[in-house]
Every structure is written in structure tokens, then in C-alpha cells.
Amino acid sequence: xxxxxLFPVAGYGTRFLPVTKAMPKEMLPLVNKPLxxxxxxxxxxxxxxxxxxxxxxxxxxxxxxxxxxxxxxxQIAGTGKERYLDCVRKVIDSASFSYTRQGEMRxxxxxxxxxxxxxxxxxxxxxxxxxxxxxxxxxxxxxMVQLYKQFRCSIVAVEEVPQEQIHKFGVIAGNEIxxxxxxxxxxxxKPAAEEAPSNMAIIGRYxxxxxxxxxxxxxxxxxxxxxxxxxxxxAQAQRGCVLAYRFKGRRFDCGSVDGFIEATNYVYxxxxxxxxxxxxxx
Numbered sequence: 210x211x212x213x214x215l216f217p218v219a220g221y222g223t224r225f226l227p228v229t230k231a232m233p234k235e236m237l238p239l240v241n242k243p244l245x246x247x248x249x250x251x252x253x254x255x256x257x258x259x260x261x262x263x264x265x266x267x268x269x270x271x272x273x274x275x276x277x278x279x280x281x282x283x284q285i286a287g288t289g290k291e292r293y294l295d296c297v298r299k300v301i302d303s304a305s306f307s308y309t310r311q312g313e314m315r316x317x318x319x320x321x322x323x324x325x326x327x328x329x330x331x332x333x334x335x336x337x338x339x340x341x342x343x344x345x346x347x348x349x350x351x352x353m354v355q356l357y358k359q360f361r362c363s364i365v366a367v368e369e370v371p372q373e374q375i376h377k378f379g380v381i382a383g384n385e386i387x388x389x390x391x392x393x394x395x396x397x398x399k400p401a402a403e404e405a406p407s408n409m410a411i412i413g414r415y416x417x418x419x420x421x422x423x424x425x426x427x428x429x430x431x432x433x434x435x436x437x438x439x440x441x442x443x444a445q446a447q448r449g450c451v452l453a454y455r456f457k458g459r460r461f462d463c464g465s466v467d468g469f470i471e472a473t474n475y476v477y478x479x480x481x482x483x484x485x486x487x488x489x490x491x
Contacts, residue, residue: 211354211416213333214257216248217320219265219311224465233268235338237463239473240481242296244463245271247343248336249300255350257334258304261327263311263320275306292488316435321417322425330419332357337413338463341472343480345458349414352456356390357416362450363442365393366414368460375402378410379439381453389455396443396451398431409453411439412460421445 222234229237235245249260262271274297285291311323321335334350342349353364367381379398383391395406415438424441431437445451461475462468 211255211332211334211357212257213259213261213328213331214252214255214350215261215263215321215324215328215333215335216245216338217263217311217317217324217335218245218268218271218338219263219314219320221314225469231267233270234464235268236270236274237469239341239463239476241293243274244341245338246274246297246300247341248338249275249304250296251342251348251350252334252336253300253303254348255334255354257350257354260304260306261324262306262308263324263327264308265311265314272306272308275301277301314435316430316433316437318425318428318436318438318441321438322422322436325422328419332416332418335413335415335417340413341461341463342412342414342456342458343461343475345456347457349456349458350416353414353416353454356452356454360450360452361418362452363418363421363445364416364452364454365411365442366456367391367409367411367453368455369408370410372402372405372408375400375405375408375410378412379437380405380407381409381411382406383409383453386452391453391455393442393446393451393453396439396446398437398439409455411453412456414456418445 218235222229225234236243252260307327309323309326311320349366356364370378376399379396380400381393382395383393385391397406421441424444428436428441431440442451461472463472
């Protein structure tokens with residue numbers, strides 16, 4: 210049964226310096242809610258209520274956000290401002306939160322390996338908070354959990370990307386076994402456009418079976434000297450089965466300044482304003 214979700218959040222967020230010098234990039238606000246909260250809400254919607262964070266130095270604000278602030282709540286108790294905390298209170302009440310540290314930045318594969326102490330010997334999801342996914346009838350993780358219940362293997366979310374952006378992603382090749390679902394035959398981390406096996410890029414949503422941990426341990430450092438999860442997943446695909454799922458919904462790349470601004474404007478118009486209208490009715 211899937212119930213655990215891992216958030217690797219140890220990165221420095223250098224593209225947003227200087228604001229990320231003392232503030233986690235995952236806490237950057239999309240209007241009035243931090244980016245990471247959207248990912249946690251997506252996990253809870255999918256039934257994944259044991260949330261684990263692989264953190265690093267300077268990430269304490271994430272822990273504080275998903276905790277009760279008694280002083281603040283005392284100050285605003287009985288005022289109209291209490292309602293603004295309702296959404297995060299609901300998150301805190303709906304899930305448990307645990308934390309471990311990645312002592313050295315050695316890539317996403319290593320970050321996931323450090324999370325083994327949080328997830329144990331169980332299947333689990335991974336969310337990269339930089340990728341904000343909205344507008345599906347069901348969240349991307351919810352869609353993937355339904356597939357996992359049927360196929361019981363590792364699954365990565367993919368989307369088609371323009372040729373000029375291929376070099377930014379892990380890219381898959383595979384056999385389409387039903388519309389939008391592929392059995393992976395190849396997987397390459399950040400290939401040159403002319404060397405990419407397809408235009409199907411992996412985005413920051415994974416469901417992984419626990420044998421991935423041993424495969425990560427066997428994986429030597431790859432691109433940029435980092436331990437790449439794509440290399441471990443390719444080994445898993447060659448030994449068994451990994452699926453790639455072309456999800457329903459819209460993704461915003463909030464790891465880039467342009468994508469973050471686009472997401473902020475979209476959230477303001479399509480999420481924040483409708484929510485405020487509903488609050489005003491209460």
C-alpha cells in the first residue's frame with residue numbers, strides 16, 4: 210500500500226539568489242502559499258499521508274511551516290485573520306512529517322537514497338517541488354497511484370517538451386502499451402537534442418519500488434559527477450519494468466525565474482482569487 214512520499218529539498222536554489230541565500234527556494238510564495246505546500250497537498254490528495262523531507266542546511270523554515278506556531282495563532286485567535294491559516298492547518302492535521310539531512314549535494318539519486326531511513330522497505334512517491342502541477346481532474350500523483358495499484362512497478366511522469374529544451378531533462382524511450390503509458394526501454398539524463406531517444410521528458414513525480422535503493426548504491430556518479438536517479442531507473446527497467454506516464458494536467462517549471470513568474474500569475478488568477486471569493490462568502 211502506498212502511503213509515503215519523499216520530498217528532496219536540500220538544493221541551494223542558486224537561480225534565485227540572493228533571496229535563497231537564507232530562504233529555502235521551496236518556501237518561495239506563489240501569492241500566499243509556499244511552493245512546497247502545493248506538492249504536499251497533491252500527495253495528501255493521492256492518499257500519501259506520511260511525508261518525508263530530505264533537507265540540508267538552511268531549510269529549517271520548511272519544518273516550521275508544517276508545524277503549529279502557537280504565538281502567531283494566539284495573536285490572531287478570534288479575529289478574521291484565523292481563516293488564512295485554515296489551509297495549512299488542514300495539511301498539518303492530515304499528514305505526519307519527518308526529516309533527514311543530505312550532508313553533501315551528490316544528486317537526486319543520492320538524495321532519494323538518504324530518504325531510505327524515512328520510507329523503509331516500502332514503495333513510495335517522490336515529488337520535486339520545483340515542478341508545480343495543476344489543472345488535472347485528479348492531481349498527478351493521484352493519477353500515478355491508480356496506475357501503481359494496477360501494475361505494481363516504478364512509474365515516472367513524463368511530458369513532451371520542445372527539442373530545444375531536451376538537454377534540461379532526463380528523457381525516456383519506450384513502447385506504448387496503452388494511450389499515454391509506456392514501458393521504458395531507455396532513459397538518458399540531459400542528452401543533447403540530437404542524441405535524445407525521444408522528446409518525452411521526465412518531470413518531478415515518481416513512484417518507486419524499494420529495490421531502487423540497492424540500484425542507487427550500485428550506480429556510479431554520472432552527469433556532472435552526481436548520482437542520477439535516471440541511471441538507477443534504467444537499470445531497474447532492464448532488470449524488470451519501469452513505466453512512463455504522460456500525465457493529465459499542466460506543469461510549471463518553478464525552478465526557473467520565468468516559470469515561477471508564469472506560475473505566480475496563473476495561481477493568482479485561477480487559484481487565489483477564486484479562493485478569496487469563497488472566503489468572503491463565509
